[in-house]
Amino acid sequence: MEWFGESGYWLSRWMFQRGLGLVYLVAFLVAANQFRALIGSRGLTPIPRYLEQRSWRQSPSIFHIYYSDRFFALVAWCGAVLAGAAMFGIGDLLPLWASMAMWALLWILYLSIVNVGQAWYGFGWESLLLEVGFLAIFIGAGPAEPPVLVLFLLRWVLFRLEFGAGMIKMHGDHCWRDFTCLYYHHETQPMPNALSWHFHHLPKPLHRLEVAGNHFAQLVVPFFLFAPQPVASLAAVIIVVTQTWLVVSGNFAWLNILTIVLALSVIDGAWWSKVIPLNAPVAEPVPKWHAIAAIALTALVIALSFRPARNLFSRQQLMNYSFDKLHLVNTYGAFGRVTRTRYEVILEGTEADQPTDDAEWREYDFKGKPGDPYRRPRQFAPYHLRLDWLMWFAAISPRYAQTWLPRLARKLVENDPATLKLLRHNPFAETPPRWVRARMYVYRFTTRAERERTGAWWHREFVSDYMAPVGRG
Known part of the structure; x- marks a missing residue:
């Protein structure tokens, strides 16, 4: 040279x-x-x-x-x-x-x-x-x-x-x-x-x-x-x-x-x-x-x-x-530690006057992160879904989300157009929900037998409430 x-x-x-x-x-x-x-x-x-x-x-x-x-x-x-x-x-x-x-x-x-x-x-x-x-x-x-x-x-x-x-x-x-x-x-x-x-x-x-x-x-x-x-x-x-x-x-x-x-x-x-x-x-x-x-x-x-x-x-x-x-x-460096269990924070909304467990809650679906167990994961990279990635960190620890997750819930209660563009589906397209909450689930990939029997890509189980309901006002 x-x-x-x-x-x-x-x-x-x-x-x-x-x-x-x-x-x-x-x-x-x-x-x-x-x-x-x-x-x-x-x-x-x-x-x-x-x-x-x-x-x-x-x-x-x-x-x-x-x-x-x-x-x-x-x-x-x-x-x-x-x-x-x-x-x-x-x-x-x-x-x-x-x-x-x-x-x-x-x-x-x-x-x-x-x-x-x-x-x-x-x-x-x-x-x-x-x-x-x-x-x-x-x-x-x-x-x-x-x-x-x-x-x-x-x-x-x-x-x-x-x-x-x-x-x-x-x-x-x-x-x-x-x-x-x-x-x-x-x-x-x-x-x-x-x-x-x-x-x-x-x-x-x-x-x-x-x-x-x-x-x-x-x-x-x-x-x-x-x-x-x-x-x-x-x-x-x-x-x-x-x-x-x-x-x-x-x-x-x-x-x-x-x-x-x-x-x-x-x-x-x-x-x-x-x-x-x-x-x-x-x-x-x-x-x-x-x-x-x-x-x-x-x-x-x-x-x-x-x-x-x-x-x-x-x-x-x-x-x-x-x-x-x-x-x-x-x-640089990544994945020095690998998580053994996958947790997901799922956002839900309801039109009910009171945010009780008996109310009808509907889930918000994100573009990339797991949600509906029957929806196959998609390829997005090299495009970067920033909110979806931060939701993964939120599932690891609430400290990653304490500055923005309550605000996200308020934006969903308002049916904020800019925020909804980041999501795959808005279950309240006509009328905004009265309340939005977050719940924690544990996810795992279905086995080959489960996939053949049910058609689902994920199996999930409820773990606990993650964020108390956020209401209008």
């Missing part, structure tokens, strides 16, 4: 930028479609109230300058348009400085959203998108060679993402060490998809093999990302395969897709040329000012990497944590 540019990675950059543009597009569409009910001026955790309690330094965002729901929508839709342009390769048609400005604007807009998103944006894939998006500003465009330093910084992100996920399992639940976590995970994961029921019923030896494959992909393979080609490409392909397995077995927003996009940047351009009918343009050397920018970026990332790197080997390893408010270098 040359020190500043690598012409053999033009197609690798081509794939990476278009994949990243797609992920940005999904993220901005999620923001545009869901913000009014969640964080809008009349949302469950309003941005204006949050901004009153936070300074610019605590949460850098353009919304400190001005906020209104219309302005937020403008930001989100402008981000979606820019992301679409990036996905279709408009950046390659621009001068290098203009392409960098486009990627920088995408990063600024999404950073501004994440830093006011509160609990709804507290997921690891938000920080991952921002970290990768910041590096994408410097990867170049058009015929200019991608700076080799930036390519290695992308590998450093992928290494921390995979190795961090592996280490947090080693530090966490013993079932990862005795290879039994997948006995439970497909059933208890935040949002199962259409195939999760089938994955759950795989023979236990295959579940143990899944865990072994996970450990190999996350604890061994990442080190080979820094090896010479073709070893690095082979390591990236293994990561792509394992991440695709996660895509087809569950709904994890754009985490797996973005991990795949990162891995695509590692694969040698010579491999891509065999499957993509594109001819790389005559390579141009990296401009001097661009090379200097890449060196400065590398120095910054090295300086900010100390705490994330140390965290990888800490017994108190932090999961999905940002050490800086700009989310430039983060720590």
Whole structure:
């Protein structure tokens, strides 16, 4: 490799930028479609109230300058348009400085959203998108060679993402060490998809093999990302395969897709040329000012990497944590502990004058989270159903929902249109309910025999009341 540019990675950059543009597009569409009910001026955790309690330094965002729901929508839709342009390769048609400005604007807009998103944006894939998006500003465009330093910084992100996920399992639940976590995970994961029921019923030896494959992909393979080609490409392909397995077995927003996009940047351009009918343009050397920018970026990332790197080997390893408010270098990891039993919070409403158990209660049905036992789980990822995910956390502990669940109940009592758009079905379309309550159930996948006999995907049993009825006024 040359020190500043690598012409053999033009197609690798081509794939990476278009994949990243797609992920940005999904993220901005999620923001545009869901913000009014969640964080809008009349949302469950309003941005204006949050901004009153936070300074610019605590949460850098353009919304400190001005906020209104219309302005937020403008930001989100402008981000979606820019992301679409990036996905279709408009950046390659621009001068290098203009392409960098486009990627920088995408990063600024999404950073501004994440830093006011509160609990709804507290997921690891938000920080991952921002970290990768910041590096994408410097990867170049058009015929200019991608700076080799930036390519290695992308590998450093992928290494921390995979190795961090592996280490947090080693530090966490013993079932990862005795290879039994997948006995439970497909059933208890935040949002199962259409195939999760089938994955759950795989023979236990295959579940143990899944865990072994996970450990190999996350604890061994990442080190080979820094090896010479073709070893690095082979390591990236293994990561792509394992991440695709996660895509087809569950709904994890754009985490797996973005991990795949990162891995695509590692694969040698010579491999891509065999499957993509594109001819790389005559390579141009990296401009001097661009090379200097890449060196400065590398120095910054090295300086900010100390705490994330140390965290990888800490017994108190932090999961999905940002050490800086700009989310430039983060720590990652998921499912250090696996729940054995699936609990679900079910919201119900009634038109009765008094909220007694004798009243007729009707359930609200969510788009993604389990509810009706006869409704098959669906595939939503890479789209992110934020309310559905927070309801999973609410079932783990009421502390995750104490700031917004009572407000959600009040919105349902009012038949609030923005809130109802987040749900699959409103059982009170004509007349709002007088009362809304929350109850806790334990869910499990039906057995093959139960599924054949009843047609149900889930079996559930009532556990207890979760939230007292909330009435009008």
